[in-house]
Amino acid sequence: MTPLPEIIARRIAQTGPITVADYMAECLLHPDHGYYATRDPFGEQGDFTTSPEISQMFGEMIGLLLAQVWMDQERPGPFTLAEIGPGRGTLMADILRVANVVPGFAEAAQVHLVEASPTLHEVQRKTLGSREVTWCDTADDLPQFQPLLLVANEFFDALPIRQFQRDSNGWRERMVGLTGDKLTMGLSTPAPIALLDDRLADTKPGDLVEHCPGAEPVVAAVSERIASNGGVALFIDYGDWHSLGDTLQALRAHEPDDPLAHPGEADLTAHVDFEALAKAATGLQVTPMTPQGVLLERLGITARAQTLASKLSGDALESHIAAHRRLTHPQEMGNLFKAIALYPNDCTPPPGFAP
Ligand code: SAH
Secondary structure (H helix, E strand, O other): OOOHHHHHHHHHHHHOOEEHHHHHHHHHHOOOOOHHHHOOOEOOOOOEOOHHHHOHHHHHHHHHHHHHHHHHOOOOOOEEEEEEOOOOOHHHHHHHHHHOOOOOHHHHEEEEEEOOOHHHHHHHHHHHOOOOEEEEOOHHHOOOOOOEEEEEEOOHHHOOOEEEEEEOOEEEEEEEEEEOOEEEEEEOOOEOOHHHHHHOOOOOOOOEEEEOOOHHHHHHHHHHHHHHHOEEEEEEEEEEOOOOOOOOEEEEOOEEEOOOOOOOOOEEEOOEEHHHHHHHOOOOEEOOOEEHHHHHHHHOHHHHHHHHHOOOOHHHHHHHHHHHHHHHOOOOHHHHEEEEEEEOOOOOOOOOOOO
């Protein structure tokens, strides 16, 4: 056991209950004992598997989308090719490989990775080999004055959320406190919360809503660059338009866990509220939210899967077929995961998104 449960308990004993967002931030990003700071959590051996880790086809489809946008926007000279929350770097490696079919793209791309975890920096460096890469701490550090082509897959769901329960006299915030020496969930006293005023219309007393304070500044920084200099941002995540209810979840060794049970040792996520992302995107166009399966089909994943299948047999073929199904089938990731893209006002929408 790491000392993180003790560190959190001491903080609560000294200064009182903490918000769910503060609890998530400690668990995920504590510099010494945080979940992302201490491990490479992906794949069979880790706690969860993401789309780029399931099959190279995911990154290939995203790479073709980005390359098409680059061509549609007159093949700009130096541009920023960025990923926020790049995990092992697999998605960026697949994007760069497939983009080689479009002459000039890879040469014009200046790769930037926005990553909070030094442990994952090292993993990303290894995955991307000799490719020149700049690491940034936040989206604000991305270059300001050139086109930005950006992807974020399963990034926003890792950002800390606050949770509020509607009360007849306002909202009570869900707080992590201590009962004896055990972490427990409680509720603050009710107060009006201005940022939730627009949720008064669609909620009733007892309903729970979530707010992700870290998402809006990221979307604002990205939008500003794309609105001024061109490019595209593609956000893919677990979630829906307009969140309602408690979606905080912990995953440990591919099994659901109690979010308070293993601080720093389980992945904590919450569903992404795509409407909130779209609202934070100002000065540019937002595509309709599109299920991952539909997007990948429109980008040509099935034709690509057939080409790859023709070279495989036995177990490799079976697992390739399973990977295609997992990424696209409505009962697997195809419908649970959604995508939106942001693009400049006077440009063609990126491929795969119906207008
Ligand atoms: N996109 C990858 C990994 C998703 S996991 C994939 O699809 O496989 C979430 C990623 O976001 C990890 O790389 C994690 O370290 C990073 N991350 C989490 N919080 C962050 C923050 N506040 N700023 C930057 N990166 C963050």
